[in-house]
Amino acid sequence: MIYLVFAHPYPSQSRVNRALLDAVRGLPGVEVCSLYDRYPDFDINVAAEQSALSRAELVIWMHPVFWYSVPGLMKQWFDKVLNYGWAYGDGGAGLRGKDCLWVATTGGKVETYAAGGIHRRPFVEFSRPVEETALFCGMNWQMPFILHGAHEIDEAGLAAGARQLRERLEAWMEAHAGAANRADGQP
Ligand SMILES: Cc1cc2nc3c(=O)[nH]c(=O)nc-3n(C[C@H](O)[C@H](O)[C@H](O)COP(=O)(O)O)c2cc1C
Numbered sequence: 001m002i003y004l005v006f007a008h009p010y011p012s013q014s015r016v017n018r019a020l021l022d023a024v025r026g027l028p029g030v031e032v033c034s035l036y037d038r039y040p041d042f043d044i045n046v047a048a049e050q051s052a053l054s055r056a057e058l059v060i061w062m063h064p065v066f067w068y069s070v071p072g073l074m075k076q077w078f079d080k081v082l083n084y085g086w087a088y089g090d091g092g093a094g095l096r097g098k099d100c101l102w103v104a105t106t107g108g109k110v111e112t113y114a115a116g117g118i119h120r121r122p123f124v125e126f127s128r129p130v131e132e133t134a135l136f137c138g139m140n141w142q143m144p145f146i147l148h149g150a151h152e153i154d155e156a157g158l159a160a161g162a163r164q165l166r167e168r169l170e171a172w173m174e175a176h177a178g179a180a181n182r183a184d185g186q187p
Pocket residue numbers: 008013014015016017018063064065066067068069105106107108109150151
């Protein structure tokens with residue numbers, strides 16, 4: 001199972017994240033949790049989230065970048081769900097060994113994330129807190145899927161991005177099914 005945690009405060013107004021989500025939500029084994037739909041009052045059901053995560057082999061965190069970071073409810077989800085004794089610390093192995101894919105969109109184009117650009121630093125510098133969160137919980141950090149330039153991307157570019165994300169997940173599923181078959185003794 002792939003558990004896709006989606007955090008957009010206004011899902012109905014989203015253009016880019018919606019296209020990415022639509023491209024993957026129908027894939028077999030993908031379970032989507034739209035945080036702002038499920039927990040509009042920020043009262044996260046921790047047991048339900050941990051139960052879903054336990055069943056997942058790949059966890060996806062998908063959201064627009066807000067102030068170089070995750071939207072507020074995604075941070076709340078980190079704070080509540082990834083708790084001591086479950087995600088880290090004594091007996092905290094709930095996420096250990098699971099793959100983690102970060103899917104994020106930025107308004108800024110890729111060239112704005114560079115020395116001399118408006119955001120001054122390569123985007124990878126802003127990714128570290130999310131990456132370290134996954135690593136701290138013993139997850140396997142996958143190469144992030146970042147779609148830059150969300151404000152100006154045209155329909156063809158958006159369709160290409162959505163297709164690339166879908167292909168990324170399909171490749172993961174194929175590799176994973178291969179590994180599962182080998183574990184079963186199948187060729
Ligand atoms: C509160 C807020 C903060 C934002 N902060 C950033 C930012 O730090 N860097 C950036 O490149 N874009 C930023 N943006 C732009 C969003 O990332 C962009 O609107 C989003 O990726 C578009 O996706 P959507 O079509 O799914 O809404 C911000 C937007 C909002 C509303």
